[in-house]
Amino acid sequence: MANEARATLRETPLLTVIDLRGxxxxxxxDAINSAYRQVSERGAKNILLNFSGVDHLNSAGIAIIIGxxxxxxxxxxxxxxxxxxPHYRKVFHIMGLARYVPIxxxxxxxxxxxxSR
Amino acid sequence: MVSxxxxxxxxxxxxxxxxxxxxxxxxxxxxxxxxSVARCMGFPADRIEDIKTAVAEATLxxxxxxxxxDASQRVLIVLVPEGEKLEINVRDRSSTxxxxxxxxxxxxxxxxxxxxxxxxxxxxxxxxxxxxEVEFTSxxxxxxxxxxxxxxx
Numbered sequence: 001m002a003n004e005a006r007a008t009l010r011e012t013p014l015l016t017v018i019d020l021r022g023x024x025x026x027x028x029x030d031a032i033n034s035a036y037r038q039v040s041e042r043g044a045k046n047i048l049l050n051f052s053g054v055d056h057l058n059s060a061g062i063a064i065i066i067g068x069x070x071x072x073x074x075x076x077x078x079x080x081x082x083x084x085x086p087h088y089r090k091v092f093h094i095m096g097l098a099r100y101v102p103i104x105x106x107x108x109x110x111x112x113x114x115x116s117r
Numbered sequence: 118m119v120s121x122x123x124x125x126x127x128x129x130x131x132x133x134x135x136x137x138x139x140x141x142x143x144x145x146x147x148x149x150x151x152x153s154v155a156r157c158m159g160f161p162a163d164r165i166e167d168i169k170t171a172v173a174e175a176t177l178x179x180x181x182x183x184x185x186x187d188a189s190q191r192v193l194i195v196l197v198p199e200g201e202k203l204e205i206n207v208r209d210r211s212s213t214x215x216x217x218x219x220x221x222x223x224x225x226x227x228x229x230x231x232x233x234x235x236x237x238x239x240x241x242x243x244x245x246x247x248x249x250e251v252e253f254t255s256x257x258x259x260x261x262x263x264x265x266x267x268x269x270x
Binding site: 022025026027056058059060062063064066067069070071085087091094095096097099100 | 118141144163166167170173174177192224225229230231232235236237239240241243246247
């Protein structure tokens, strides 16, 4: 029944992008954490989670993202987010996540923020 | 003057009920039905998104915690469109009552990020944040989350 979560990796200048698709719920745990482990093993420092292909996100899915954020903080990596709908952007603000992970309107805007450091 | 009986009957006539098995994923069905009803009532798109998330989280809690993922136990979702408001009730068969309201504070993201608490546990907080009224009631027959969303905030 569920539209299974998929996470695919993409190397771009300055950013390693994890493109998320489908439903980010408890079932997305393996897909997201496996993608995160792969980019970490490649030595990625700036990781962009792209939610533009996500059609459903719930609190269990956001908990997985909090887990990834925890790991990036330990590993001195920078996690960035793009592709959230206005509603999920509001949810991230309500939860306080926006204070810990920058949320951008586009991949280009995320890249510019890295480039301008 | 409108007596109590016809009002109750009218309320029943307008009620939409959905029973789902306690399997993860079925909360999407509750969410989709709630969105359809809200759309018919004329809720704006951003409030429909709030309703979808609140219903999905209440139903997810009922499936996971209330009915302990026992697919033979059903979660009942009852929607009551009433004039300028939509009431949504989510009922499970839990024998464990909700914790008292004073025992449930807002989750600390800092605690979760530092490993002091589980990364989950956001559902109730999100429901409280996204609807206009919410009540958590425990009875001998199970737990009930009653949510109300007004057309005009």
